[in-house]
Amino acid sequence: MSDQNQEQNFKDEEELKGLRNEIDRLDTEILNLISQRAQCAMRVAEVKLAADPENAVFYRPEREAQVLNRIMERNPGPLGNEDMARLFREIMSACLALEKPLEVAYLGPEGTFTQQAAKKHFGQWVKSKPMPAIDEVFREVEAGAVQYGVVPIENSTEGVVNHTLDTFISSNIHICGEVELRIHQHLMTGPNTRRDKITRIYSHQQSLAQCRKWLDAHMPQAERIAVNSNAEAARRVQGEWNSAAIAGELASELYGLEIVETKIEDNPDNSTRFLIIGREEVGASGGDKTSLVVSMRNEPGALYNLLKPFKDFGVDMTRLESRPSPSGNWTYVFFIDFVGHIDEKNVQDALAAIKETAVEVKVLGSYPKGVL
Structure with missing residues (x-):
């Protein structure tokens, strides 16, 4: 040198x-x-x-x-x-x-995307509690057993989660926040499984649908078996030698599986929106959304009467979903998201106008727009 x-x-x-x-x-x-x-x-x-x-x-x-x-x-x-x-x-x-550890219920079991969303929103220090069904998450929050709950509301590929929408109708819970999670589906196997010996693939029905084209192209011979959750799929393949699971990265870590193919979802922009639910109303943050459910009579112009106040008072509607009413009294139940907080003057004016023709207007919550 x-x-x-x-x-x-x-x-x-x-x-x-x-x-x-x-x-x-x-x-x-x-x-x-x-x-x-x-x-x-x-x-x-x-x-x-x-x-x-x-x-x-x-x-x-x-x-x-x-x-x-x-x-x-x-x-x-x-x-x-x-x-x-x-x-x-x-x-x-x-x-x-250090002040008081948050306890949060989520749609379980451990390793689901809902748990991943809970950690994304609240951080790693939250105490998370898996629940077997969406309505159980609501009940846990209503009973005061946990401070908050996390439930899925819509997927960019598969659409809304109707069970969540329906549960809001009979619940007094408030929406306190939202979080969007980019959904990456991975193919994973146990330590004793060879890729060329896989004969069946476990996953939730929605995940199988989100990966249909990839499976058709790369594993057409494998039987596709729908289970209750991706975490359940990961748990099943732990002790099997000829099966694989489609799930998220958290599931592979929890159940000790090897990811053999990454990001196999057909839509690279696949994401799911989750709602944070709690018992308290949320103050204005300066960048908020509001969700409500509106019941309308079955009569000519009902939808027009519902939508017109949003235009008249300059309220930006971001989502409109209709569901069959659980009661025989109403024909239509509409779930609506819009920009703004319930305390804002134009929002109050729009809601007052809607109430003139609606059977019932129920505000589900005003909450900050998802930051991350």
Whole structure:
């Protein structure tokens, strides 16, 4: 090695040493700031408990949305806005656990996309509780056994989850937030399974439908068996030697399976929207949505009478779904999402106009738009 190369290597090592020392200094500074934030969060808990020991509310969805949106607006880079917001969500999740750990019910079992959505929204420090059915998630929240629940509401490929919509009709639960999860389906096997020996594939019916073209092209000989959830599919293949499961990454981690093919969904933009449900109403965050269910009489112009107030008062409707009424009194039940909070003047005016012709108007909740 020439003297020139040796000199350059020495300069490189010195520069790296200086950069590493700077990283160590910054790490210490970050550590101290996070500790100060955690101490402040504990003080917040003390103030809330002193003011109202029985009804203290520790998690405020509108406050969290405001913080995360502000982080994304002020992010100087080079980390992307969503990456930075995810880091802060975990910090907030850990600090909130010092105040009072959140307990959240979700559509189980462990390893489902709904559990993944719960962790995305609340962070890794949440205590999650799997429930066997959507209505059980609602009941768990209504009974006060958990603070919040997470249920699927619609998939970009397969459409709305009707069971969730129907449960809202008879429930007094409020929608407190939303989270959208990009759905990646993976083919996974147990440790004793050879790819060329797979004769059956387990998955939820929707996941099998979302991967139909890939399965037709790559595994046409394998029998497709629908089960209650992707997590159940992953659990089944643990002890089998000739089967595979289609599920998400979390299921492979929980059940010790190897992912042999990644992202086999037919639609690369496949995503599912989940709703956060709770007992309290949510204040305005500055970027909100509202959901409601409206029952209309079976008469000419009913749909026109329902839609016209949104135009008249400048309210942006983002979704409209109709469902058969569970009661013989009504023919149509409409589920509606729109931009805005129930406390805003134009929203109140629009709802007042709808109530003039509707049989019933039930506000399911005003809540922050999904940040991540």
